[in-house]
Amino acid sequence: MSARRPTPLLALFLRDMQLAWAGGGGPLLAGAFYLGVAALVPLSAGASPERLAAVAPGLAWLVLALASLLSLERLFEPDWEDGALDLLAQGRAPLAAVAAVKAAAHWCATGAPLALLAPAAAVALGAPVRIAGPMLAAALLGGLAFAYLGAIGAALSLGARRGGLLIAVLVLPLLVPPVIFGAAAVEAAAHGGPWLPSLALLAAYALLAVAAAPFAAGAGLRNALG
């Protein structure tokens, strides 16, 4: 039985996963950043348990959005610098599909591990343990939206000066709805209220991002290649 070669897009997905974890591991770095900022919260907002418990779910969620932003800069840039993106552009798969696959790999490699950290950080800051489930679901879905919307910013700012800061400025307005819906779901769970409606809205926004953002990111990649 001959070994079957994976389809190009699957190969791209596997390659991106391997690259993400190889050599120091970007995901570990993002996770360390997450924990570092979470550790600053009690130091800056005051360590009294009741005050921390009030802001814990919201802050855990905010730090998640920031940590996902930070890792976006290297989403397309290495491939753009070393010419791999030119090769991908010559392949049969459209650049929108390339962008979709790379964003998916980014979510699996960086977004999902960060999502696992989110409930732990929220509980450590003093949120009730019953928010862990909703928080994990919201962080997974929110991370999906962050990865795909972030791909737009990462693609558009290729070749621009001050890339990293620019991505944040471009993407943050688009991240407002998932932050609102996710925080509402976690907040409702913390008070024992119904959290599914907000989570459903978050899922809807994430799915819209997955469906639409690759086309914008693909156009951005095409533009950067000239």
Next chain:
Amino acid sequence: MLTGLANPARFMAVSRPLVPVLAAAAVLLLAVGTWLSFTAPPDYQQGNSVRMMFVHVPAAYMGLFAYACMGGASFAGLVWRHALADAAAKAAAPLGAGFTFLALVTGCLWGKPMWGAWWVWDARLTSVLVLFLLYLGYLALHAAVEDETRAARASAVLALAGLINLPVVKFSVDWWNTLHQPASLLRADGPSVAPQILTPLLVMSLAYTCLFGALWLLRTRAEVWRRRARSVRRAPAMRATLAPEAA
């Protein structure tokens, strides 16, 4: 008609007389609107603070309108590769950002006496702030990419992605339970504003529209002139590169 105007020479010929006409109309309407704004009777609840509406509402409306213009021009620039559409989109962005900023500031000044707070995080205010941030992102991206054609196309994609925010701003007061009042002009059952207040509001809205039109055309024309000046400046160098033996 629009395809005909995509020809820069024809656009320059048509827009040249339009700029002073629109500017004169804007000045006249602004004068009349200001006079009407101060002679309108004070509101039975808000007193004289209601006059803030004559600045605030048209500014907010122009913030949205300018973004729609920018989005339309970006779409034309992306699909038909009209250089003029790129210039128009670029010209609309700072104007829209300015109007949105005016709407935010006047909203704060109005919110303090009426709501007792400069700012509340309700859906309408947040979505208008997002609109302002989208303008800033557009301007930042346009400035950060060196090559002009690439900058125009990248920011056009961003402008189209941000279009999703426009219906959110418009319908935020209907979808969510907000402190900001619901729509009172563009309603299915007609405006719910008293005519003494409605007239100055409409005159001011028209004045702002003329002002935006005049400034937009002016800035687009300036952008066309700037590109022409640049190509004239580069022409000798281009000739030298293309035909070195003739130099």
